[in-house]
Amino acid sequence: MEHQTKLRVLVAKPGLDGHDRGVKIIARAFRDTGYEVIYTGVHQTPEQIVSAAIQEDVDLIGLSCLSGAHLFLFNEVVRQLIEQDAGDIIVIGGGIIPEEDITRLKGAGIKEIFLPGTSLDEILKWVEENVKPLSQRGGSK
Amino acid sequence: MTVELVNRILEGDVRTAARLMRGIEDGAADAFGEMADLYPHTGKAYIVGITGAPGGGKSTLVDTLITTFRQRDMTVGVVAIDPTSPFTGGAILGDRVRMQKHSTDSGVFIRSVATRGWLGGLARAAVSIIHIMDAMGKDIILVETVGIGQQEVDVTRLADTSIFVLTPGSGDAIQMMKAGILEVADIFVVNKADLEGASRSKMELQAMLGMKSGACEEWEPSVLLTEAVNNIGIEELVDEILKHQAFLVSGEGMEKRRKERARLELTEAIESSLKDYIDSNVDKAFLEKLVDDLVQRRTNPQAAASQIIGKSIKR
Numbered sequence: 430m431e432h433q434t435k436l437r438v439l440v441a442k443p444g445l446d447g448h449d450r451g452v453k454i455i456a457r458a459f460r461d462t463g464y465e466v467i468y469t470g471v472h473q474t475p476e477q478i479v480s481a482a483i484q485e486d487v488d489l490i491g492l493s494c495l496s497g498a499h500l501f502l503f504n505e506v507v508r509q510l511i512e513q514d515a516g517d518i519i520v521i522g523g524g525i526i527p528e529e530d531i532t533r534l535k536g537a538g539i540k541e542i543f544l545p546g547t548s549l550d551e552i553l554k555w556v557e558e559n560v561k562p563l564s565q566r567g568g569s570k
Numbered sequence: 571m572t573v574e575l576v577n578r579i580l581e582g583d584v585r586t587a588a589r590l591m592r593g594i595e596d597g598a599a600d601a602f603g604e605m606a607d608l609y610p611h612t613g614k615a616y617i618v619g620i621t622g623a624p625g626g627g628k629s630t631l632v633d634t635l636i637t638t639f640r641q642r643d644m645t646v647g648v649v650a651i652d653p654t655s656p657f658t659g660g661a662i663l664g665d666r667v668r669m670q671k672h673s674t675d676s677g678v679f680i681r682s683v684a685t686r687g688w689l690g691g692l693a694r695a696a697v698s699i700i701h702i703m704d705a706m707g708k709d710i711i712l713v714e715t716v717g718i719g720q721q722e723v724d725v726t727r728l729a730d731t732s733i734f735v736l737t738p739g740s741g742d743a744i745q746m747m748k749a750g751i752l753e754v755a756d757i758f759v760v761n762k763a764d765l766e767g768a769s770r771s772k773m774e775l776q777a778m779l780g781m782k783s784g785a786c787e788e789w790e791p792s793v794l795l796t797e798a799v800n801n802i803g804i805e806e807l808v809d810e811i812l813k814h815q816a817f818l819v820s821g822e823g824m825e826k827r828r829k830e831r832a833r834l835e836l837t838e839a840i841e842s843s844l845k846d847y848i849d850s851n852v853d854k855a856f857l858e859k860l861v862d863d864l865v866q867r868r869t870n871p872q873a874a875a876s877q878i879i880g881k882s883i884k885r
């Protein structure tokens with residue numbers, strides 16, 4: 430198991446929201462799927478999340494936000510990734526997010542939003558189908 | 571283009587460096603060639619290993635060390651190693667939680683690494699990741715091992731200064747007399763020194779270290795008390811690290827350590843090249859036949875190995 434490409438995922442909670450139960454369950458589920466999960470903890474700024482993601486060379490960022498500030502925080506993460514030439518890192522989010530915001534988030538480049546009640550299997554299946562390691566994606570190096 | 575890649579890393583480009591680290595971990599074919607081109611630019615950074623039992627406060631200590639080294643105008647690389655699950659191959663790399671405030675400091679590069687089955691408290695890719703940070707120009711590289719027991723001393727062969735972190739009451743005198751890490755660490759830290767028994771742990775450790783026989787020109791490991799969460803004792807720890815560095819540089823210590831490290835790298839390169847060569851060149855059916863012979867006790871592992879190696883090398 431030493432030499433093989435493993436998915437690297439960063440999970441983080443941006444902003445002023447300390448409810449980390451959900452994000453920890455997701456982290457654990459990713460680990461049990463065989464991914465390497467970098468957990469950065471709560472109260473993260475978009476800057477911290479983006480620079481950690483680049484240093485760690487992750488393929489996917491999972492953001493969790495239950496405070497209502499998702500529109501600003503999630504969009505800011507995507508904007509800064511693009512600004513730093515790392516727009517190929519996929520961003521997904523979860524939390525208490527009104528339906529009308531989902532379209533706006535997706536428009537800004539968030540690939541998928543998972544709402545309360547989503548099963549772990551559903552999330553894991555989405556990741557498996559939609560996220561490949563950066564080195565195995567066509568085009569970008 | 572490798573020259574371009576090497577230049578980008580020498581200029582400190584984070585994304586390029588991070589990509590190469592990933593390539594090394596995943597065993598990407600081009601990564602090893604790139605590493606070879608980078609190698610001449612390494613060997614300048616000072617490497618500090620931090621090891622100790624799980625929950626002793628290693629990550630918090632690393633966090634405060636980063637702050638203190640940065641205040642002294644040194645750039646810092648951190649390799650934080652956590653275990654891979656032997657069942658699923660996945661890992662939760664959580665050391666970074668304690669260090670995230672340094673995430674946006676361009677003078678700091680933190681990389682979380684999973685062991686991927688490697689024993690001894692390190693990861694196979696650790697040496698290469700250290701080299702890459704070194705080439706990026708980091709002055710100090712802190713290597714935090716997996717939480718370890720008594721025997722996992724690999725980091726001491728890789729580091730210039732090795733720090734062993736323990737907590738008050740984590741062992742009586744007999745535990746400390748046993749072989750292993752106590753023989754090879756350069757600095758001992760009793761962290762969480764606000765807990766009961768800290769000064770007693772320090773005394774017991776000092777007594778044990780005093781029994782060590784050795785020439786008088788040898789480095790005498792010191793025992794420091796710290797409270798990493800309260801940032802107490804960290805300045806003293808940094809002073810002690812730099813004192814050890816000065817000691818190594820003034821004598822033959824530095825050259826001896828670097829030589830031993832080069833030898834270790836060579837040995838590992840030989841072993842893994844040999845293994846890769848055998849994996850791709852030895853006929854699988856021949857290997858299976860030897861396995862059957864072993865099960866039937868028609869041969870023994872040593873003889874079978876000689877047969878394979880002899881065969882591979884003659885080709």
